[in-house]
Amino acid sequence: MRRLTWFNTTSLTLGFAFLYLPMVILVIYSFNSSKLVTVWAGFSTKWYGELMRNEAFLDAAWVTIKVAVLSSTFATVLGTLAAYVLVRAGRFWGRTLFSGMIYAPLVMPEVITGLSLLLLFIGIGLDRGVMTIVLAHTTFSMCYVSVVVSSRLATFEMSLEEAALDLGSTPFEAFRLVTLPIIAPAVISGWLLAFTLSLDDLVIASFTSGPSATTLPIKIFSAVRLGVSPEINALSTIMIAIVTIGVISASLISKRAAVRQRLEEQQAVRS
Amino acid sequence: MTEALRPVFAPWNDPDEKPLIQFKNVTKRFGDFTAIDDLTIDIFEREFFALLGPSGCGKTTLMRMLAGFATPTEGTILLSGQDIAPIPPNKRAVNMMFQSYALFPHLSVWENIAFGLKREGIKGDALNSRVDEMLRLTRLERFARRKPHQISGGQRQRVALARSLAKAPKLLLLDEPLGALDKKLRQDTQFELMDIQEKTGTTFVIVTHDQEEAMTVASRIAVMDEGRMIQVDTPARIYEAPNTVYVADFIGDVNIIEGRAIPSGEHVQIAWGEGVSDITGTTDKSFDNGEKVHFAIRPEKVSVSVEKPDDTPNAFQGKVLDIAYLGNLSTYHVEMPNGQIIKTQSANTRRLSRRAITWDDTVWISFTATAGVLLKG
Amino acid sequence: MRRFALIAIPYFWLLALFLVPFAIVFKISLSDIALSIPPYLPQLELAKGWEGFTKFLGALDFENFEFLMMDDLYYKAYLSSLKIAAISTFLTLLIGYPIAYAMTRASEEWRPTLLMLVILPFWTSFLIRVYAWIGILGQEGFLNQTLMFLGLTSDPLIILNTPIAVYIGIVYTYLPFMVLPIYSALEKLDDRLLEAAEDLGCSRIKAFWLVTFPLSRGGIIAGCFLVFIPTLGEFVIPSLLGGSNTLMIGKVLWDEFFSNRDWPLASAVAVILLLILIIPIILFQRNEQKQRESEG
Numbered sequence: 001m002r003r004l005t006w007f008n009t010t011s012l013t014l015g016f017a018f019l020y021l022p023m024v025i026l027v028i029y030s031f032n033s034s035k036l037v038t039v040w041a042g043f044s045t046k047w048y049g050e051l052m053r054n055e056a057f058l059d060a061a062w063v064t065i066k067v068a069v070l071s072s073t074f075a076t077v078l079g080t081l082a083a084y085v086l087v088r089a090g091r092f093w094g095r096t097l098f099s100g101m102i103y104a105p106l107v108m109p110e111v112i113t114g115l116s117l118l119l120l121f122i123g124i125g126l127d128r129g130v131m132t133i134v135l136a137h138t139t140f141s142m143c144y145v146s147v148v149v150s151s152r153l154a155t156f157e158m159s160l161e162e163a164a165l166d167l168g169s170t171p172f173e174a175f176r177l178v179t180l181p182i183i184a185p186a187v188i189s190g191w192l193l194a195f196t197l198s199l200d201d202l203v204i205a206s207f208t209s210g211p212s213a214t215t216l217p218i219k220i221f222s223a224v225r226l227g228v229s230p231e232i233n234a235l236s237t238i239m240i241a242i243v244t245i246g247v248i249s250a251s252l253i254s255k256r257a258a259v260r261q262r263l264e265e266q267q268a269v270r271s
Numbered sequence: 272m273t274e275a276l277r278p279v280f281a282p283w284n285d286p287d288e289k290p291l292i293q294f295k296n297v298t299k300r301f302g303d304f305t306a307i308d309d310l311t312i313d314i315f316e317r318e319f320f321a322l323l324g325p326s327g328c329g330k331t332t333l334m335r336m337l338a339g340f341a342t343p344t345e346g347t348i349l350l351s352g353q354d355i356a357p358i359p360p361n362k363r364a365v366n367m368m369f370q371s372y373a374l375f376p377h378l379s380v381w382e383n384i385a386f387g388l389k390r391e392g393i394k395g396d397a398l399n400s401r402v403d404e405m406l407r408l409t410r411l412e413r414f415a416r417r418k419p420h421q422i423s424g425g426q427r428q429r430v431a432l433a434r435s436l437a438k439a440p441k442l443l444l445l446d447e448p449l450g451a452l453d454k455k456l457r458q459d460t461q462f463e464l465m466d467i468q469e470k471t472g473t474t475f476v477i478v479t480h481d482q483e484e485a486m487t488v489a490s491r492i493a494v495m496d497e498g499r500m501i502q503v504d505t506p507a508r509i510y511e512a513p514n515t516v517y518v519a520d521f522i523g524d525v526n527i528i529e530g531r532a533i534p535s536g537e538h539v540q541i542a543w544g545e546g547v548s549d550i551t552g553t554t555d556k557s558f559d560n561g562e563k564v565h566f567a568i569r570p571e572k573v574s575v576s577v578e579k580p581d582d583t584p585n586a587f588q589g590k591v592l593d594i595a596y597l598g599n600l601s602t603y604h605v606e607m608p609n610g611q612i613i614k615t616q617s618a619n620t621r622r623l624s625r626r627a628i629t630w631d632d633t634v635w636i637s638f639t640a641t642a643g644v645l646l647k648g
Numbered sequence: 649m650r651r652f653a654l655i656a657i658p659y660f661w662l663l664a665l666f667l668v669p670f671a672i673v674f675k676i677s678l679s680d681i682a683l684s685i686p687p688y689l690p691q692l693e694l695a696k697g698w699e700g701f702t703k704f705l706g707a708l709d710f711e712n713f714e715f716l717m718m719d720d721l722y723y724k725a726y727l728s729s730l731k732i733a734a735i736s737t738f739l740t741l742l743i744g745y746p747i748a749y750a751m752t753r754a755s756e757e758w759r760p761t762l763l764m765l766v767i768l769p770f771w772t773s774f775l776i777r778v779y780a781w782i783g784i785l786g787q788e789g790f791l792n793q794t795l796m797f798l799g800l801t802s803d804p805l806i807i808l809n810t811p812i813a814v815y816i817g818i819v820y821t822y823l824p825f826m827v828l829p830i831y832s833a834l835e836k837l838d839d840r841l842l843e844a845a846e847d848l849g850c851s852r853i854k855a856f857w858l859v860t861f862p863l864s865r866g867g868i869i870a871g872c873f874l875v876f877i878p879t880l881g882e883f884v885i886p887s888l889l890g891g892s893n894t895l896m897i898g899k900v901l902w903d904e905f906f907s908n909r910d911w912p913l914a915s916a917v918a919v920i921l922l923l924i925l926i927i928p929i930i931l932f933q934r935n936e937q938k939q940r941e942s943e944g
Binding site for chain 1: 367418
């Protein structure tokens, strides 16, 4: 019954062409030797060299990575905790408010989140810098982490934790020895999601950063406003390459694990 | 008391015996819903005690209260004379074998079995030898390094058993332990379970909805319905002497005949409708004249014949409605003149016997005066 | 006690960094712009105690909201944001549905790969993906070069810095958000339902409209909200692709804050935007709830 008609094939081809062509063009033009991005003047990697010598970009990249590592780690801890509360804590006072606060940031326009956090930081007299960006990023990415982790926890068999308790674990041991190792893949993908969200964010970082801390997206944005530049193309290509390699290898690893598990299960039935 | 004096294992008949578990007027409510209703029962050491009932009858709640995952709303539960309400599940000398096993998927068979021992701080040689002992007991030595998804369903069941027995609990709870196995494997495993229970001397409390399973394994069965114990007795007594229509109907196949009691000497006559003579039965209960009575009789206690049998107090003529040939047995549904349908069952002891009885034949059914049970209400 | 700590940590974090900031935004939206640091008045003077508090309350007013009503820039920006969000949501659905449908028709071993191809752009930088279109849509961009090379047009089309570029940008960046929920709804669909419909006399196209489409409605609604809600407050796309001709409220808020430094007015803009968003957010939550319940 499942089959690809010409209509389906066409929509897939056009759809993926639409999704990928712009990025392919971007990558190709990053190797253009001309300063004029629209005119092809021969293959060159000189813009990558320029990029490596651009101190401002390198500084911004360093700040961005620092912010991303810190905020995604905090967000993973808080988000996992929040997911656990959401799925396991049962009823408590203000539960609806809590789950609302988890889901609302996912759809909140970034301009509002950014503005409100900035006003908070000014209100309590916090100097804007790396720390304020980390706080802001932690807050919105913990919600993403908690959505990812709670959907895994929802299908987690409660009896596994009960079995651990029954065999003499304290509740914390049960979480550390049984629950956490089993939901680890979801926690890791939550971390990765938080990390990329932080790497990506322009709007919230613009509001909450100070002159001492400029992130890569802020740098890119101010450069791009002036038009297309080959250096930005080179930078984009590097970022696209990292993400592509990361996502493809992650999916290959998980696919291989799934195939192995299936084979082993088949063997178990036969033995 | 020595074994010689007490060849039959029946501590519940011995007034000097101290029960291992005592439920005293235990009630458990979830909001408006009463899961357990004022329940009192004693379970003795080395018993294989089965909680039997349809789903939602409260048997799982009862078990979870023993394990510590639920606390009674009212009443107390004593384990060796001690109230267990304040003890959290991880501190109780009670272990549980979970429905669908709850094996830790990220740990090997060996690590699963060692899990509880490690929590007690056992390590090194003591740990190794105990885990190996459990592996031997459940014949799992070959699979020690495998993960749960790498072994079959029957093997998983044995890992779950080994894991819950490793800490040598006073009491082992088994929640539908064989529910996930297919029928053939289930029958083999039932005997294995009894064997292990006997070897380890642990008290087992098993929850099941499968009456055949309860009959096979248990020393006593508690039949539950809507949070109450209906009857607690040995399998044979539950089957042969049910105390209510509910129990008679729940365990095995049965004919339930409604009628009016007419006491006559040591017998009781039961009037059960127009066009049929009274049933003659015996009972130790006393009935008033004309009191409503249910007469319960198992199909295999009713014989069917073409000729009218002699020397029987109960013989009735009827018409064959249905015949079912089950290989080892044949079942006949016989319609009485009053419309009641009586099921009979007879063993096919001879191969290819000439089938004398067929549809629409007029036949005689008969049974002895002690074959059925008279139930009040 | 342990349970309390467990709940309290994420709870208070979100209260402090999500809910309290909104209260502050609301408060500042009632203040007035001033040449001070921070640039608004009144300031709450706690040192003056109760008197300071009442004075503070008395100085708050709805002036900024009145201004938003008076100046047509703002309500035009809200309306234009709503229009752009609605149209681009519809366009995304139009393009996303056939892709999601075709993905479920693909063979079993291809589907994970196709799914990954849809998710991959989601992991790549949003900013870079929007940026890529500047090079394509510009007057001397890739698109115009191609069209002129093919002789389809003699003069370059002006697309960049028009609403059309904004639509393209939104559809492009939000397409995965539309495809994924529809795909997962269609994926769950039992093929035998279509066979049953055909067995009962439907043509294949009719079976699609009577069975497949209604059963994927949950996914369609989820996808539409996932595109519509964030698009409404979108800033990056209109500011990079829309030029000065495209009016969107996210950009207005940004300019009000960073260029005019009118924090109270920016806050008032945010409060109104939030009020507009509450309705679709609640509808979205309800749809999700319903989906979860129907899955048991």
